Amino acid sequence: MSVEDIPGVLEIENVSFPTPWSESAFRYELQENPYASLFVAKTREQSTVIAFACVWIIDQEMKINNIAVRPEFRSRGVGARFLKFLLEYAGSQGCREVALEVRPSNDVALHLYRRSGFAPIGRRKHYYSDTHEDAIVMWRRIEPRPED
Template identity: 80%
Template sequence: MSLEDIPGVVEIENLSFPTPWSESSFRYELQENPYASLFVARTRELTTVIAFACLWIVDQEVKINNIAVHPVYRARGVGTRFLRFLIDHAASQGCREVTLEVRPSNQAALSLYRKAGFVPIGRRKQYYTDTHEDAIVMWLRVEPRAAP
């Protein structure tokens, strides 16, 4: 992800979440946070951002903090391919596990994560401040490997 991608990322963020991250939050993650890695997926023409993710990589663990696909591109395999890319990236960085939180009401995301091999390992009570909904904590074991 580059600074030029942020407007497209913010658009997807606003369309995807009831309490979206701000533009300044993405700028901070991109420019200031030493643990953050941000990625985008684009159309084949490479002109439009259609998905994004913000990861934190600490030691041998990746935490997916934020991930979304533009609503127009959902249910087309974009999320599956993008998540697989992120998992492969984690493995190439020598990571052994990937974690994330997801709303129980987000059935599409839960299905995506389960299909990718994530398993629920706990709950964070009233994690989401907008609805006081719990978060399901999910975990995936990955085999670390050297970057190509």
């Protein structure tokens, strides 16, 4: 992801979450946070951002902090392919586990994460400030990549 991608990312962010991240939050993650990696998926013409993710890698764990798909590209397998890419990236960076939080009301994301090998391991009470909804903490192991 580059600074030029932020407007497209914000379009997705603003329609995907009740309390969206700001432009400055994305800029901080992209330009200043040494643990952060940000990714976008674009149309074949490379003109439209259709998905994005912000992850942190600390030691051997990847934490998926923010991930979303443009609404008109949902239910087409984009999210599953993008998540698969993130898991492969985690393995390539030496990660052994991946964690994330998800709203209990986000049935589509819960289904995707379960299909992708994530399992619930706990709850964070009143995690989301907008609704005070809990967060389900999900986790999965990453298999070591064979040496090339």
